[in-house]
Amino acid sequence: MLIDYLPILVYLVIALGVAVGMVALSEALGKKTHTAVKDLPYECGMIPSGDARSRYSVKFFVIAMFFLVFDIEAIFLYPWAVIYRALGLFGLIEMGIFILVLAVGLAYVWGKGALQWE
């Protein structure tokens, strides 16, 4: 069982090596100069105004929360899908109920206008 994951470990090490290596390589090779203007955050040549890390739209949070809930619910579908053939009609009905509940949740969120970006 566990040996099946050994390749992944090996691959992870290699990929990590490549990723880190590339950054390190250019870090080592490239020259570095700093000027006052160069150090400014890029705002199309204008002097930056205000803090970049200001608050942003609540929409992003809302989307994140919806995702969290729906995605976890979706996870439930995976094991079900795998053994769907064995479950048959029973499985379909059970999951139908489940999806229905999910759908009602989606509909509610939709109806309340939470998916409206503007």
Next chain:
Amino acid sequence: MNLPLLVGVLVVKTLIVFVVFLTTIAYVVLMERKVLGFLQFRYGPNRVGPWGLLQPLADAIKLIFKEDFTPPSANKVLFVLAPMIVGLTAFLPLAAIPFADKILPDQITIYGQTLDLTVASLNRGVIADVNIGILYIFAVAGMAVYGAVIGGWASNNKYSLLGGLRLSAQMISYELALGLSIIGVLMLAGSLSLVKIVEAQKDMWFIVYQPLGFILFLTAAFAECARTPFDLIECENELVAGYQTEYSSMKWGLLMMGEYGHVVIASALTTTLYLGGWYGPYLPPVVWFLLKTFAVIFFFIWVRGTFPRFRFDQLMYLGWKVMLPLALVNILITGVAMLYF
């Protein structure tokens, strides 16, 4: 079992696959430029090498030697970390994607030692045939959003931040559709292992049974890769270059590799899930696999050359109000169909 030897073989095999993968990424960049040129009645890069074939190499050399600039106002650690995450998340899914049936015999003898290559699927055309392959891919690919958000936030640049946020919102929105759209495939295949899924398509590609799922998957994959028409995160006329704005040199190079890596992975995954993977007549499995993958990649580029970009609200609308319900419907349809046909 001879573990060191096993690992040795494993490393060699993995390295080969990985190098091929990296090369593919590099040439996808070139391919895109060429194809876009073709679509727009112009030449792509054609100076470096014959037909510009050495262009990727030249780009790499350029990137490596460019100044590696880290803005002083940025959060240093995170700023460096972000491209690595983006790169890694693009590389890692490859491990579970099968590109051929069997590429090595079951047993080989090296230095007089007999090695059983069925252990850890060494004989197969996949780096790791894990039984939860698809979950692995989603798990790893899902991390890409961290790279974007961290990079956007660490840059301390408004464009970057906004780009990062947009990307994260986009990715998580479409990840749902992506995840749900493949459930039809899982139902048909009855396994989470990608090898098993491909094997289930021996007689018929799943695209036939899952047309809706395929469309949803492909659309979501476009969004996940932040490709046109969903490339809002870096739409140059709004956000300069999104979360990549402050990046340069090889860090930027990694970001780019990540982006194209995602495209390659998405294409490979589409092939695996819907287009029968390595199966095909006459030609060797690997070739079939590459052919199909490149066809999908070509489709990616073709779309880029053809479609206009979505507005962000349209993007969200599509993701939540069209794709998500359709994906749920697809599951039900598949379920009913499997019961009665």
Next chain:
Amino acid sequence: MVMPITYYLAVSCALFAIGVVGVLIRRNAIIIFMCIEMMLNAVNLALIAFSDYYKAIDGQMFVFFVMVVAAAEVAVGLALIYVIFRNKGTVYVDELNIMKW
């Protein structure tokens, strides 16, 4: 390559303990929240370990439910914390003191 169950348990307990301590000593609502999630995940680890130990599926099944619950809790929790941050401009539980703790 079979690991004794005590290893898993030790990690699980350690995680759980870290979570508890975090809840008790940290004052940032989000971090407290993360600590609670960590506690839940510690339990998940234990459950899976036991599930493996008994070669029974119950534990793994439980983990699924725990995950769902954790997600729901997080959704509610983040929403709440966000609302509070908007109303009060702080997420430090010390500063939420209209009522006695």
Next chain:
Amino acid sequence: MSIDIPSISLTNIGPLITLSVAGLLLLLVDAFSIKGVKKGHFHQIALTAVLIALVQTVWLWDRQGADFSRMIYVDNFSFYFYVVFLIGTGISVALSIRYMEEYHKSCGEYYALMLFAAVGMMLLAAGGNLVTIFLGVEVLSIPIYILSGMFREEAKSNEAALKYLLLGGFSSAFLLFGMAMLYGGTGTMYLADLAKVIKSGGMNPLTYLGLGLLVVGFGFKVSLVPFHMWTPDVYEGAPTSITAFMSVGTKAAAFAAFLRVFMEVFPSVRMDWDMLLWVVAVATMTIGNVTALAQTNIKRMLAYSSIAHAGYILVGLVAGNQLGGIGILYYLLAYTLMNLGAFGVVILVSRKKDSCLNIYDYSGVGFQYPGMALLMSVFMFSLVGMPPTAGFIGKFYIFSAAVEAGYIWLVIIGVLNSLISVYYYLRIIVIMYMYPAEADLGPVPLNATMTTTLVFSAIAVLAIGIFPNSIYNLALSSVKILGI
């Protein structure tokens, strides 16, 4: 791969389904404002659902066994609690109407969440497996987290919700860890199997740890000392209707599971936990009552008193005999009625939003609103435990159970605590009847549904106090299931 499809009968969880469907319906109706359903009339949907569920429960009565691969018990014990929860939910819904209108929040999700919470309670009471119990706890808690924070603009409400959420999550984690340990110690999650394993000497460090953590987890939910810190704040900050709802619902549900788990799984190791619970019961009663003495906010006072009541109920668990079980069941029903009634009057008196929550705001209510004051008096006397109210009979059962089991000192401490509670409950009556009204109280906007509900509660409190026999028999047939 072959899978045994369990034969399940959805009718066995009919009440749960009804409530869930009604909750979903409410969400949809709210989101899409379907023609013919006015926005303000969500409570009617909710009440109808509760009634249907009640009928279903009555119809199910006397079924025995378990369903859903033994995950859910289908027995009178569950049904008894279903009835308690449904009554509690129904009354709470009725009490919410005006409160919600006042806040201009005639929102469907409010009632939907209440129904979902009720489903959680039922799941908790019927859980035959640690998973179902945990799910019940969470399905119950999460809606209540949201409901406590329902008034988004109110800092108090926010704060209450956050506190409840953090501590609730914390306690869930303990509960869960306890469950994991039990699983680890025994290898099963089914209560019946756990009982078997433990009876055959299966106690080991893991199960002991599990037992202790279960006490902690349940202790949080029913607010036992020392896990009670959240109670007053949450009760004070949450919308009063929700405070009412959770004060009875959560408590009853958690006690249902507490009782089921301890009576079914751990009776063979009573020696190991009865002293622990003895101490906890004493501490809970005493601290709850003594602290309640000092409160001037009526919601806080009721909060502390609810802690004390948890202590009394725990006495029944410590007693651990049949009478104790009956006592707990009866007490929870009585508590549901009387506490909801008391909160109902609080809602009525707090005419405008959450004003008038100080106990001195009740000055002169006695003669200006004799009906309301009479109701409040009935509820207060019942909470004190004066005959002939339900509260008395409840205490009587519980204390007699403890006497029967030989816990005389516990009972004496219990009655002395009742005595302390006399003081603060009586104070409300003192203030209502004996303090002059400071100013004209102004009209109390009465609402037919609310008034009817409160009168119903008061009559019920008296009725089951005077004729406890029927409830006793119901409770008896319920506890018999537990094998005590």
Next chain:
Amino acid sequence: MNFPILSILILLPMVGVALIMMLNRENQWLIKGTAMAFALLEFIISLPLWFGFDGGSAAMQFVERYSWFPAYGISYYIGIDGISLLLVLLTTFITPICVLACWEDIQSKVKEFMICLLFLQTGMIGVFVSLDLFLFYIFWEIMLIPMYLLIGVWGNPARRIYAAVKFFIFTMVGSLLMLVAILVLYFYNYKVTGVYTFDLLKMYGLQIPFMMQFWMFLAFGLAFAIKVPMFPVHTWLPDAHTEAPTVGSVILAAVLLKMGTYGFLRFNMPMFPDAAWYFVPLFSILAVIGIVYGALVSLVQVDLKRLVAFSSVSHLGFVMLGLFTYTMAGVQGGIIQMINHGLSTGALFLIVGMVYERRHTRMIADFGGLSKVMPVYATIFMVVTLSSIGLPGLNGFVGEYLILLGAFKTNKVFAIFAASGVIFAAAYMLWMFQRVMFGTITNEKNRNLKDLSMREVVVLLPILVFIVWIGVYPNTFLDKTKASTANFVAMMEKAKATKVAVADVMVKGDQR
């Protein structure tokens, strides 16, 4: 016995309550009238008890028994013997007087007042007739609520709340411990007999180990002692009496305090005879202390009502002393003294209330020379005062005489001390009477006081009739109680005999 007369007595006031609740609060006359009608009706209905009661039998009579709560062995079991007969009649007798007495006194919230009064009556009668411990406890507690409200709502504004809460909490302390004791008893009974029952008469026959009796006696005893009130736990009484409205004080004195002594007689002693014997010295001493202390404190009171209140402590000391002799004379004296105290102290409170209504003060110093302006009042006052002192020919004498007789038989020291209480009583009562009634009118406000109205005379007259009746021919009443008392004394003697026998055996065993 077919006609459920006792149940009707219990329920009738509740019907009245329900009726009054429906009346318009503006129509005070109607409310008062209704209350009066019900109180009178109650009294009339209670009269057949007297005539139908067989004084020659010690058995419970007018028994009604319905299964109420079979699973627990609780039944609605009521009945009376000679002892409770008198107390029930006292209750039904006092209530109409009270309604009439408060006719003008109570001006505000009349409706609620009458409701409380009638509600209280139900409770009081219930306590006296219950033969089921559970039922008894319920009535015992129910009764608290209206009394509490009477004191708290209509009492003297300054300290009524304090007094009301004190009253409530003191009583609750005792009664809750009693509840525990009842439960212990209940389960003990089950253990011994295998039957779940709260039947009081069954408990009589129960053999309870001494240590258990000891604690049970204390638990029950505390509840009753608080109610009596006996010496160290009497402190609620002066407050409650003083702050309560006149009628409240009357009922409190006349009926509620009797519940304590009745409780000892009905529950404590027969159920736990060994402990009862054991505790004779302690309780006798406390009773004597109560007598002397109550009297001494009365001497120094400046407030009329408080004086009467403390005199109650003293009088009830007598009752307790009498009961704890376990002799025929002592117990009968105690019983008759309960009635006496009900009548005379009730009357005293009424009298004080009447003058209070006129002058709105109760300070003795504010009065003086009232006899000149209020001759009728003075006459009645005199009679009642003398009754309270125990003048031969009036009721007080009979009771105190019998009690002292009983006490002399058992313990002379206690009797002597108790007798001193009689002398003190004469001192404080007469001194008080003198200061209020005689002398010159020092306070101008007193000059124009009106004498008693017709209504007030009607209120007091029936009491006077009984004061004289008992004083002249107590046998009317003693006969009714004789058999029950004899039965009680016999029970106690039997317990003593067994105890002695047991002791004998033990002693002999030792010698061998």
